[in-house]
Amino acid sequence: MIEVQNVTKRYGQHVAVDHVSFTVNDGEILGFLGPNGAGKSTTMNIITGYISATEGTVKIDGIDILDQPEEAKKRIGYLPEFPPLYMDMTVAEYLDFVCDIRKVSSAERKQSLERIMDIVKIDDVKGRLIKNLSKGYKQRVGVAQAMIGNPQVLVLDEPTVGLDPRQIIEMRDLIKRLGKSHTIILSSHILPEVSAVCDRIIIINKGKIVAAGTPDNLSKHLGGGRLSLRVAAPEKQVVAALEQVPGIARVEPRGTFEPGTVDVVVDPDQEVDIRRPVFNALSRADCPILMMRPLDLSLEEIFMQVTTQESEVS
Amino acid sequence: MIGVYKKELKAYFSTPTGYVFMGFFLLIAGFFFAISNLFPMVANYNGMLGNLTFIFLIVVPILTMRLLAEEMRQKTDVLLLTSPLSVGEMIIGKYFAAVTVFLITLLITCMYPVMMSFFGDIAVWEIIGGYVGFFLLGSTFIAIGLFISSLTDNQVIAAVVTFSVLLLLWVMDALQSVVPTDIVSGVVFASALVAAVAIWLYSAARNIYVSLVAAIAGGAVIAGLYIANKDIYTGFIGKVLAWFSLLNRYNEFSLGILSLSPIVYYITFSAAFVFLTIRNIEKKRWS
Numbered sequence: 001m002i003e004v005q006n007v008t009k010r011y012g013q014h015v016a017v018d019h020v021s022f023t024v025n026d027g028e029i030l031g032f033l034g035p036n037g038a039g040k041s042t043t044m045n046i047i048t049g050y051i052s053a054t055e056g057t058v059k060i061d062g063i064d065i066l067d068q069p070e071e072a073k074k075r076i077g078y079l080p081e082f083p084p085l086y087m088d089m090t091v092a093e094y095l096d097f098v099c100d101i102r103k104v105s106s107a108e109r110k111q112s113l114e115r116i117m118d119i120v121k122i123d124d125v126k127g128r129l130i131k132n133l134s135k136g137y138k139q140r141v142g143v144a145q146a147m148i149g150n151p152q153v154l155v156l157d158e159p160t161v162g163l164d165p166r167q168i169i170e171m172r173d174l175i176k177r178l179g180k181s182h183t184i185i186l187s188s189h190i191l192p193e194v195s196a197v198c199d200r201i202i203i204i205n206k207g208k209i210v211a212a213g214t215p216d217n218l219s220k221h222l223g224g225g226r227l228s229l230r231v232a233a234p235e236k237q238v239v240a241a242l243e244q245v246p247g248i249a250r251v252e253p254r255g256t257f258e259p260g261t262v263d264v265v266v267d268p269d270q271e272v273d274i275r276r277p278v279f280n281a282l283s284r285a286d287c288p289i290l291m292m293r294p295l296d297l298s299l300e301e302i303f304m305q306v307t308t309q310e311s312e313v314s
Numbered sequence: 315m316i317g318v319y320k321k322e323l324k325a326y327f328s329t330p331t332g333y334v335f336m337g338f339f340l341l342i343a344g345f346f347f348a349i350s351n352l353f354p355m356v357a358n359y360n361g362m363l364g365n366l367t368f369i370f371l372i373v374v375p376i377l378t379m380r381l382l383a384e385e386m387r388q389k390t391d392v393l394l395l396t397s398p399l400s401v402g403e404m405i406i407g408k409y410f411a412a413v414t415v416f417l418i419t420l421l422i423t424c425m426y427p428v429m430m431s432f433f434g435d436i437a438v439w440e441i442i443g444g445y446v447g448f449f450l451l452g453s454t455f456i457a458i459g460l461f462i463s464s465l466t467d468n469q470v471i472a473a474v475v476t477f478s479v480l481l482l483l484w485v486m487d488a489l490q491s492v493v494p495t496d497i498v499s500g501v502v503f504a505s506a507l508v509a510a511v512a513i514w515l516y517s518a519a520r521n522i523y524v525s526l527v528a529a530i531a532g533g534a535v536i537a538g539l540y541i542a543n544k545d546i547y548t549g550f551i552g553k554v555l556a557w558f559s560l561l562n563r564y565n566e567f568s569l570g571i572l573s574l575s576p577i578v579y580y581i582t583f584s585a586a587f588v589f590l591t592i593r594n595i596e597k598k599r600w601s
Contacts, residue, residue, distance in 0.1 A: 048396045051599045073398045084393035086321075088328050100317025101397040145393070 001026045001183045002047065002153060007056035009042050009207075016042045018207035019056070024153075029179040031198030032187035033303065039207040040187040041081050044157050047185065048078040060153060074102070077151040081158055083142030087131035091122060091141055094130060095148065102149035112150065120144045120174060136167040143174065154184045160193060172197050191303055203303060226295040227266045227278065228254075233287035235262045241285035242266060245277045261290060318399070318407030319414075322381070326415050335376045336419045342369050347426045357436060359427050360444035364568045367448065367561065370455045371480050375473035377415060378459025381408050382595070386467035395599070405460070405592045409584075412456050420449055440570030447567020450580035454560055455480060457587035464591045486559050493551040500547030501540060503554070508532030518597075 002024040009017040017039045024030045034040050045051045047058050049065045049072065058065045065072040086094055095116070099109050117123045120140045125133060130141065139159065146154055159175065160168045175197050178184060188194050194201055195215040203211040203218075211218060231238045235253050242251045242264065250267040257263055268274045275292065282289055326332030343366060350362045382405075385391040394404050427441050459476040466472050493499075512529035516522065539546050556562060560583070563576040 045392075050392050050396050070398045070400065073396055076396065078392070078396045080389065080392045082389045084388070084390040086325075086390060087388070088325065093324075097317060097321045098393070098397075100320070101394065101399045103398060149398075 001028075001061060002185065003057075003059040003062075004043075004047065005057050005059075007043065007046055007053045007058060009039075009046060009051070010054045015207055017046070017053070020204070020207070020209055021056075022202055022209065022212065024183055024185060026183055027179070028200060029175070029184045029186060029198045031194035031201040032185060032204060033189065033191065033194050033201055034187075034204040035189055038204045040189075040204060041157055042207075043204070044078070044080075044155050044185065044187060048076050048155050049073055050078070050080075074149065075151050076153045076155060077146030077148070079142045079146045079154070079156045079159060081161070083138055083145070085130045085138060085141060085145075088129065090127055090129055091133070092126040094141065095126075095144060098145050098148045104149050112148070116144050116147050119147070119177070135162050136164070136170075139163060139167075139171070140174075143171075147178075152183055154178060154182045156184065156186045158187055158189075160188070160190070168193070225268045225273065227268075227275065228291075228293045228295045229264050229266060229278070229282075229289060230258065230261050230291035231264065231282060231287045231289055232261045233282075233285075235264075237285060238262055238264060238282070238287050241281050241287060242278065245274065245281045247272050247274050247277065258290075265295065315399075315403040315407040318394070318404050319411050322408050322411030323414060326411065331376065331380060332415055335373055335415060336422075338376070339369060339373050339419050340422060342366070343423050343426075347423075351426070351430065357430060357434060359430065359436065359441050360568045360570065363444045363448050364564070367451060367564065368484075370452055371477060371484065374452070374455045374459045374480060375476040377412050378456055378463050378476060379469045379473040380463070381412060381460055382464040382591070383467050383469045383472045387469075391595075395595075401595050402592050405464075405588060405595065409457065409460055409588050409591075412460065413453050416452050416456060417449065420445065420452070437570065443567050443570040443572045446572065447564050447576070450567075450577060451560060451564050454580050454584045454587075457584040457591075461587045461591045461594070464594045483558075483560055486555050487561055490552045490555045490559070493555065495549040495552060497544055497547045500550030501536065503551045504536045504547070505533070507554070508536065 004023070005021050007017055007020045008015065020039075020043060022030075032040050032043070042051070046053045047060075047065070049058075049069050052066060060072045060075050063072040063075070086097070089097065092113075095113055096109075099113065104112065117126060120143050122137060122140050122144060125137055130138065133141065139162070143156070143159065146156070156175070160171045163171060172193065175184065175186065179197075186194070186198065198215065200214055201212065201218060202209055229238075239251050239253060242248060247269045248266055249269045252265040252267070254263040254265055266274065266278060278292070279289060326335075346362050346366050350356065350365065351359060382391075385394065395401070424445070427436055430436050458479060459472075462476045462479065463469075463472045466475070508529060511532065512525040515528050516525035519525070560580070563579055566573060566576055
């Protein structure tokens with residue numbers, strides 16, 4: 001549905017987006033993750049045709065956004081970081097205007113507006129001036145605006161920023177529901193949000209894609225068979241016993257959480273299963289294992305890992 | 315285009331802008347009408363209109379300052395530029411909305427000559443000619459203001475710059491009489507013009523060869539004309555300024571003459587600035 005190929009954006013010497021390529025399949029919800037200033041908004045602005053790329057192409061449903069902008073833009077609804085709302089209009093006036101510029105015929109306008117207002121639940125404020133709405137309502141009007149003209153693709157830039165926890169949950173549910181009938185690209189710097197909503201995640205840092213995959217895949221792949229252990233023995237003894245096990249790269253004591261025990265995290269050398277050797281070694285050393293648990297990285301940790309690796313290299 | 319036009323028109327009257335423009339315009343127009351027609355009981359309406367043209371200096375910035383600057387500041391330009399609407403439709407819609415507000419205001423002032431007609435004969439066609447000229451002049455200034463509004467995201471800057479540019483156009487007539495008229499200064503001025511065009515080409519196209527070719531071609535034309543007939547450069551600066559003087563051409567309308575050339579001139583001038591605005595907005599997406 002969306003093909004992004006080798007997209008680069010330069011501002012003078014500064015490279016905001018650096019040869020980014022990915023595709024989004026029909027009906028998929030793609031999460032775009034990265035710290036502030038990573039190039040998420042720039043990439044989204046390029047996909048929606050607001051700004052143009054210095055290099056590379058973007059195709060929506062096979063249509064190039066630069067060659068046939070009108071055709072391509074019909075297929076995209078965009079909620080930018082700051083919802084583009086006219087403060088002096090009422091919600092109904094505003095949505096009507098968006099219908100005008102998105103060329104929605106007057107025959108289907110009333111029905112589709114009613115449907116959209118029902119989905120995003122702004123029916124009760126349609127007569128109010130936008131400047132008097134709360135942040136949550138403004139955001140929802142922004143989403144409503146993106147849905148007008150029935151685009152197949154929705155691009156949502158930080159849709160939950162500035163909302164209170166209940167509104168965040170509502171917004172997530174809304175996105176999940178929209179995901180059933182739309183292809184969605186969503187950006188965020190909040191990880192739980194992305195893992196809760198998205199089918200696939202792309203992590204971007206300093207304009208480059210540093211990791212991509214499903215939430216599960218990412219945490220497994222980067223987790224790489226780490227183990228967390230709780231052993232009823234003094235720390236020294238445990239570490240000494242573990243260090244003799246072949247295939248262990250690193251033993252990391254984490255301190256005592258239960259009286260008379262110690263917690264350690266064990267990193268394997270490669271992606272090999274070290275659970276058996278670890279058990280045997282500790283049992284020989286007479287250190288009873290009270291708990292052993294594979295340690296998948298949480299998305300936070302993946303995020304920290306890939307983004308700090310990147311900065312160490314550069 | 316219709317959508318943007320309707321929205322802008324509504325915006326003029328849901329914010330104070332439209333009322334301030336109309337109120338101020340009508341106040342000054344009424345004042346002038348009273349001073350120059352009503353009290354001295356003079357029927358020369360076009361003379362009053364001619365004096366009134368100075369009002370554009372103040373009211374045109376009010377009308378045009380927010381057109382694009384405000385969209386950029388509120389970041390609502392994203393909505394327009396990511397919709398299936400072309401930039402041209404968007405700019406033209408905005409331009410016509412501003413012109414419409416101006417036209418409505420102008421039509422209200424038509425009651426002055428109607429009032430005068432109750433008390434004697436008025437030169438109907440002469441006044442219509444005057445109005446056509448006044449409208450075209452105002453529309454041209456609005457196009458200039460629209461362009462300036464696209465250069466900044468600050469309304470105040472847009473207003474001040476528009477005012478300054480219109481003022482410059484105003485004093486151009488006065489400048490004509492004081493600029494040097496000798497051949498050397500004419501040649502220097504022509505060279506400066508060619509250099510300016512070349513630099514503009516370079517900044518727009520980022521192509522050194524195109525601008526070099528333009529500069530060399532321009533230089534050749536200047537040299538060729540100098541060899542062929544150097545008297546052409548006598549008073550050259552004044553001629554160029556006169557050609558750009560928007561007010562000069564208004565005088566014909568004042569006399570009630572409706573000839574094609576000034577009408578075409580004004581419309582071309584407006585179209586050029588609307589086009590420049592479109593280019594400017596499109597260019598922003600590339601930088």
